[in-house]
Amino acid sequence: MLALLAFAMVATFMALIMSGRVSALVALSLTPVVFGVMAGHGLDLGPMMLDGIKALAPTGVMLAFAILYFGLMTDAGLFDPLVRQVVRLADGDPVRITVGSAILALAVSLDGDGSTTYLICCTAMLPLYRRMGLNPLILACLLMLACGVTNITPWGGPTARAASALNLDAGQVFASMAPAMALSGLFIVGVAWLLGRGERRRLERLSGDGRLHVPDEEVLAIELTRGNDLIERPKLILVNLALTLGLLTCLVLGLLPIPALFILATAIALLINYPSVDAQKARIAAHAPNILPVISLIFAAGIFTGILNGTHMTEALADSVVGAIPPALGPYMAPVTALLSMPFTFFISNDAFFFGVLPVLSEAAGHYGVEPVEMARAALTSQAVHLLSPLVPSTYLLVGLCRVELAQHQKFTLPWAVALTIVLLAGGIVTGVIPVSG
Incomplete structure (x- = not known):
């Protein structure tokens, strides 16, 4: 029953x-x-x-501060060079954009943390998807597929659970799976190519003359990053890059609980980039609409589980x-x-x-x-x-x-x-x- x-x-x-x-x-x-x-x-x-x-509370805290942290990094212009490089390599071609999304996701997700992968890749790729009129479901699909493969790494979580449940060594479980994971990575890139081809044909049909209209590379790069120029933005890209790399290193090494690491990193990012109290309040308020829907769903999922x-x-x-x-x-x-x-x-x-x-x-x-x-x-x-x-x-x-x-x-x-x-x-x-x- x-x-x-x-x-x-x-x-x-x-x-x-x-x-x-x-x-x-x-x-x-x-x-x-x-x-x-x-x-x-x-x-x-x-x-x-x-x-x-209670079980999901640490995850909720982590995501709240992760969204805020990467939002601050976007405001401060950390990802602008990456966005410009992506625009240059993509050359306005939907296939290049989708394949690039898959490769970026497979590389970033090797840290085993899906949330970080989503934040970094969406920050870099989503503005380009929206400007080019590409279906954002494709980006969500490719990011999740990539994490579905790299989650098998010993530090990703599922492998450690499986090994613990059966009294095995996590490395023993993972090592021999590497060839199958590589094949799966190629499959994801192939999926990206197919989806990109479909988007290219769709955009060509919508253009009216059967041609794909691509914005000028420099103009497109400026369009995708100019929103950050509206913020009181310091020129501290190298400092922010060092902070972010340090955060990711600590995440992989597990030096502190993940929620604590994101709280501390967010506090440091606010202090470095927006030292005035008013500027800090403004940045937190600006990202609150992105945080609330995610956190509310997580705690509702806590009731379900x-x-x-x-x-x-x-x-x-x-x-x-x-x-x-x-x-x-x-x-x-x-x-x-x-x-x-x-x-x-x-x-x-x-x-x-x-x-x-x-x-x-x-x-x-x-x-x-x-x-x-x-x-x-x-x-x-x-x-x-x-x-x-x-x-x-x-x-x-x-x-x-x-x-x-x-x-x-x-x-x-x-x-x-x-x-x-x-x-x-x-x-x-x-x-x-x-x-x-x-």
């Missing part, structure tokens, strides 16, 4: 946001409460909601699916796990999947000669689909930065995310690190 309620709750939530009948904030907040009451709970839902909010976990719907959902696997599929548990990980990591958190579901699947696979390390690799292939989940906080940051609706982003990106999972799985099978059968 609990498993049926869990399925119904997730299906209702997805139907509400995909249909556009209510906002994601409303669906995230009210849907779990209704189904929590149907599951026999009442006032005890309050502590569950609070637990979920809190009730989903607190009512034990997560466990019921996992047990029902695992129990439905027929014994005949036992020898093929590695590819089965890869395919199952797509819906699992979409509807429940990575923690719930890797620590709750993967050990059960791995135990069953062991009876057919499939090693735990092979199961861990198979389970990691679906991270691109996972990042589309409404339970992933950074997803709200991405759609907020690109100014698109979550449902639009999911519809546009899901087919490519599924295809990327298949490519990553196929790469693992071809290289022999993920067995077809035990």
Whole structure:
């Protein structure tokens, strides 16, 4: 019964946001409460909601100050040279712009932090997309696909979870996946080329004369950066670059908790670039509209995950699916796990999947000669689909930065995310690190 309620709750939530009948904030907040009451709970839902909010609070704080920090860096002109270089290399060609977006995202996302990747790449590329009339859903798609591959690095999070859950070394899980990841990176660049070709044809049709009209390179660069000139902007690009590189280094090394690092970096950026109190207040107020929608959705997602976990719907959902696997599929548990990980990591958190579901699947696979390390690799292939989940906080940051609706982003990106999972799985099978059968 609990498993049926869990399925119904997730299906209702997805139907509400995909249909556009209510906002994601409303669906995230009210849907779990209704189904929590149907599951026999009442006032005890309050502590569950609070637990979920507390769990996501550090992420909410991190994103709030990350948005503010990178907004300040944009105001101060840090990214202007990058924007000009992108404009020069793109030469007004949609294909070059999309392929460049994919390559930039793959490079930046190697730090394992999706939020930082979204902030840097959107800052550099989104103005060009909007000026050229390109679909911002393409940028959101390419950034998420790139993070779906680079998340497999040992410092990205999912690999560490899989290794911990199965008592493995994270490096052992990751190292042999590198060829499959490289193949997946080429696939993403290919997707970017296809999407860019489609945009080029669309813009040519819209032009009226069947030609692509490209603005002058210098004029375009000035247009994309002149907004920063309206700010009381100091000429401290090298100082800000050093601060940002120092921040990224500290993030990778984990010297302090991520929220604390962004708070301190934001305070230093304000002090260096806008020393007067009035200027600091003005900059904070200017970026508040970008921060509030993201943070409100994150805390609403806390209510959803809190009730989903607190009512034990997560466990019921996992047990029902695992129990439905027929014994005949036992020898093929590695590819089965890869395919199952797509819906699992979409509807429940990575923690719930890797620590709750993967050990059960791995135990069953062991009876057919499939090693735990092979199961861990198979389970990691679906991270691109996972990042589309409404339970992933950074997803709200991405759609907020690109100014698109979550449902639009999911519809546009899901087919490519599924295809990327298949490519990553196929790469693992071809290289022999993920067995077809035990």
